[in-house]
Amino acid sequence: MxxxxxxxxxxxxxxxxxxxxxxxxxxxxxxxxxxxxxxxxxxxxxxxxxxxxxxxxxxxxxxxxxxxxxxxxxxxxxxxxxxxxxxxxxFARLTDLAGVLMDNQFVISQTILIEMFLQIAGAMSYIASKKIVHGDLGCRNVLVFQLDSSEPKQNLVKITDFGLARWIDQPPAHENELVIPIRYCAPEILRNNRHSNYSEKSDVYSMGVLIWEALSNSEIP
Structure with a gap:
């Protein structure tokens, strides 16, 4: 390129x-x-x-x-x-957040999860400032780089996978972008089936689903 x-x-x-x-x-x-x-x-x-x-x-x-x-x-x-x-x-040695939550080897307290949520929210705010909608936010697309059960600030997560990302208020450029993650998708997108409705608010809804998913130990939304 x-x-x-x-x-x-x-x-x-x-x-x-x-x-x-x-x-x-x-x-x-x-x-x-x-x-x-x-x-x-x-x-x-x-x-x-x-x-x-x-x-x-x-x-x-x-x-x-x-x-x-x-x-x-x-x-x-x-x-x-x-x-x-x-x-x-x-490379994320500890795989994604969904995998870590399902692994009985790790017990993640709510205090640790809150720190992770703050890190994810900060990253999503930065993405929105670039006029980008991630479009596929979920625990499976949050990589865990550091996990410390005793010190919240020593934990580190990072967002990945921009395969469904798009520019805010712009329709998809290709027909194969019509795939949407239904379980994480904002209701207005499903109701109208119009991808031009995507905005940072769509990612805010997905963030809420991610928080529920993490607090329920990676149950399917």
């Missing part, structure tokens, strides 16, 4: 700087791998491969909000000759 040059992202090469380890997730046009740095002793990384259609509607949102402490960081991109956009992102 020519747009990458605007954001001063670091450029890397497969085989020289990074390598893939194994696939974590795949869908039509998008594959996510766990990867490793070759010349560094840092921990794992995430490698996100997107074809042109996916990258056109998703990659720009990652770049627009890059740098916020509670939003997944895009560390750079990989040059390639396959017309793919390949991002390198940070």
């Amino acid at each position: 020519a747009i990458l040059s605007k954001y001063n992202l670091e450029k890397y090469q497969f085989g020289t700087d990074v390598r893939k380890r194994h696939q974590l997730y795949g869908m039509s046009g998008k594959i996510i791998y766990e990867g490793r740095w070759i010349s560094r002793r840092d921990g794992p990384i995430i490698i996100v491969e997107m074809n042109e259609a996916i990258a056109t509607r998703e990659a720009l949102f990652y770049l627009e909000v890059n740098g916020h402490h509670n939003i997944i960081s895009t560390l750079g991109y990989v040059e390639n000759s396959l017309n793919l956009t390949i991002f390198i992102q940070e």
Whole structure:
């Protein structure tokens, strides 16, 4: 993508700087791998491969909000000759919030959850300030980077997955953006079936569902 040059992202090469380890997730046009740095002793990384259609509607949102402490960081991109956009992102060792809540190994108190909610709200406020609607906020799209049962401020969560994001008050640019997360979707969207109704208020509703989901130990909304 020519747009990458605007954001001063670091450029890397497969085989020289990074390598893939194994696939974590795949869908039509998008594959996510766990990867490793070759010349560094840092921990794992995430490698996100997107074809042109996916990258056109998703990659720009990652770049627009890059740098916020509670939003997944895009560390750079990989040059390639396959017309793919390949991002390198940070790796969340503790998986997503939904998985952590369902894991009996961890008991998360309401005090810890409130700290997480504040971090998520701060990130969502920043996203709204960029005139972006996330469109798919839920515990499954909140990654847990640090979990400390004794000290709330030592916990760290970050929002990820901008696959359904769009600009505020703009209709989707592609027909395949008509997929909506029904259980987290604001009633006015379902009632009118008009995606131009999406605004930051839609994400506020989804935030409320996320809070219910977390407080009910990741029950399905």
